[in-house]
Amino acid sequence: MKQIPTAKLVELYYRRALSAMEEIYGITIFGLRFFRYVFVPPYEWGEVRKHMDELGAKSIPLLTVVGTIMGLILALQSRPTLDRFGAGAFLPAMIALTIVRELGPVITALIVAGRVSSGIGAELGSMKVTEQIDALEVSSVDPYNYLVVTRVLACILMLPLLTVYVDFLSIFGGFIAEVLAGNTTFQLYFSDVISATTFLDLIPGVGKTAVFGFIIGIIGAYEGFHTTRGTEGVGRAATTAVVLASLNIIFVDMIIVQLTLMFFGA
């Protein structure tokens, strides 16, 4: 096998690192523009509503399936382990806390990232290569305000709502598993769930999904806006958007969990 000289390898890694830094810088500047634009008219509320339906409401069927099955699996997997330690009675509380604090927000964000971030990347990428973004600009419409702010705002507003929906379905999925195994009743399960969870569990969990929504929208839009090389570029924009959004969600979640523990305690 032919060996690559060390100098070339160093140069290759240097170029890749430089390109990654440029991408991070580009996304940061692109994202910061959102806060400058979002408070300044014209407000495109009609577009925001349209995208809330398109990006949010149309994710509901997928999230319904994933949410229910997630709760079901969590209950099925955890029951034997908890029973081994004589802690089976804590299962409803464990499911509720795990879902509300962590799994619900992160899984919802990852599912929406897969569906929406790639969709935004592909749609805006296609608009870019077919000059529709230029057409907006020559019509005196600011493409950033019209295309980016509206989509990102829709993601920020929809993700917390979708997360609450998935949280509920997952807890309900856990209940189904427990009822089918003959371990609980509706009243017992949900009284355990309610007594175990507080608003201090729910608020950080749901609140952080607004940040995830921002990440999903901005990264999708950035990749779409910077699409080059025709239809091949559109495909690449969609794929890169999902990968970067998912990575960033996990990374930001790690930071938010630390901050949550610092401010709200365990």
Added chain:
Amino acid sequence: MESDARDILIDVRDVWKSFNGQAVLRGVSLQVRAGASEVILGRSGIGKSVLLKSIVGLLVPEAGSIRVKGEEVVGLGPRQLNRIRRNIGYVFQYAALYDSMTVRENLEFPLRKLTDLPEDEIARRVEEQLRLVDLAEAIDRMPSELSGGMRKRVGLARAIITRPAIVLYDEPTAGLDPMTAHDISDLMVDLARRFGITSITVTHDLQCAHIVADRISILEGGVFTHQGTYEELRKLEDPLVRAFFQAVT
């Protein structure tokens, strides 16, 4: 003949633009009188569209001056640029219709964004515009349901629906069969006469140039090498012009 400075609607002087260190425009100058139809001919990738996009502020030249109706375009902020763009309609090479909107919504869009017209007037204007380009029956179709020629017509209708003084055409007949291309060229002339439009058309279609041009400028090596009417250029013995005319015809 030197034009009166007050007649000049588009004034491009010594414009330079490069990409990745490679100069595409090398000091281009062009003056277009009010009501005139200027055609820019040149090979693909020579910088014709770059010049058009610079005039409308989509690209920013590194040096030079571009004045539209006496106002400098280069270096303007978005708000001032938008004021100038209200005078300009732009027909994109592949029409650039918004593919998530119907034909009706595509035409309504600039009216809603640039004017305060009431709903019934917007509807009336859209229908009138589509009749002008002979596409009244396509009003509720999506762009994906239109042929290439129909898309160009809708793109043209959208560009002029706000009654701009200037229309910039980027390859208006590219990708069309000769008959449809001829129809589109005739339509451009008809609309220019009807609304007193000043236009710049970028093309490598000599038939289109012949039909629409008051004057033709040939772009080569980043500058205009020859200017004149179709007949004047056709008679030139210059090897570049002859090669170009023979190659295209």
